[in-house]
Amino acid sequence: MQTVERLNSVLNGINIAPTDEQLAKLSAYFDMVVDKNKQFNLTAITEPDDFVVKHYEDTLFGASEFPKDARVLDIGCGGGFPCVPLAIIRPDLTIVGLDATAKKVAFVGGSAKALELDNLTTVAGRAEEKRDMFGTFDVVTARAVSSLPILLELAAPMLKVGGIFVAYKTDESELEQSKNAVRLLNLRFERSKVGTLSNGERRAILVFKKIGETPKQYPRQYGTIKKKPL
Numbered sequence: 435m436q437t438v439e440r441l442n443s444v445l446n447g448i449n450i451a452p453t454d455e456q457l458a459k460l461s462a463y464f465d466m467v468v469d470k471n472k473q474f475n476l477t478a479i480t481e482p483d484d485f486v487v488k489h490y491e492d493t494l495f496g497a498s499e500f501p502k503d504a505r506v507l508d509i510g511c512g513g514g515f516p517c518v519p520l521a522i523i524r525p526d527l528t529i530v531g532l533d534a535t536a537k538k539v540a541f542v543g544g545s546a547k548a549l550e551l552d553n554l555t556t557v558a559g560r561a562e563e564k565r566d567m568f569g570t571f572d573v574v575t576a577r578a579v580s581s582l583p584i585l586l587e588l589a590a591p592m593l594k595v596g597g598i599f600v601a602y603k604t605d606e607s608e609l610e611q612s613k614n615a616v617r618l619l620n621l622r623f624e625r626s627k628v629g630t631l632s633n634g635e636r637r638a639i640l641v642f643k644k645i646g647e648t649p650k651q652y653p654r655q656y657g658t659i660k661k662k663p664l
């Protein structure tokens with residue numbers, strides 16, 4: 435199938451050599467998303483070549499930043515990005531996909547079962563309200579959820595001290611406006627991985643480390659986080 439060949443060559447371009455089984459799972463997930471998308475909106479991207487680049491190449495460009503065997507939380511996983519491609523390509527990771535919209539989470543969880551992805555589970559709810567999950571993750575990640583200062587406040591409480599937040603962004607431009615949040619939340623900007631996708635679009639993976647406990651007043655309620663970002 436043409437899409438699988440294209441997928442393979444695009445992933446080779448970002449130093450990933452998927453097995454036939456991994457390619458088959460990525461391809462099957464594409465079919466599942468496109469099919470479910472007829473019932474409710476999961477993505478605006480359904481054309482195969484676009485999907486390969488904007489969902490798979492994009493989310494897997496960041497795969498190199500996840501430490502081996504890490505326990506990972508994907509905040510606002512939506513239609514399963516980056517959590518599903520990551521779970522397929524990185525079986526060493528144990529991933530939880532979290533989203534405020536229950537039906538998206540049900541779709542991602544059901545798909546993970548159908549694809550026999552034992553390393554991916556899902557939870558419905560809002561990140562700032564899931565107190566039972568605070569302090570339990572080695573890595574938190576998020577793509578296309580909100581601005582960086584807001585994301586940092588959602589991510590920091592979820593991390594263990596020493597854990598990292600991996601943010602999917604277009605470029606490094608939000609770093610400047612996030613300095614206050616980084617300081618107040620006991621984070622430290624560690625590094626970024628900057629690159630260009632096959633379609634010429636720029637991508638930046640920004641990595642922050644939790645260097646101390648998150649002060650008790652964070653996270654605030656979502657209304658306040660949004661209205662008065664740190």
Ligand code: SAH
Pocket residue numbers: 509510511512513514515516532533534535538559560561562576577578579588656
């Ligand atoms: N990460 C996916 C989806 C992005 S759309 C992708 O890259 O394609 C943003 C998603 O974030 C939505 O599904 C929304 O329900 C979810 N979301 C926004 N704020 C959230 C919060 N505070 N907690 C959990 N999910 C949230």
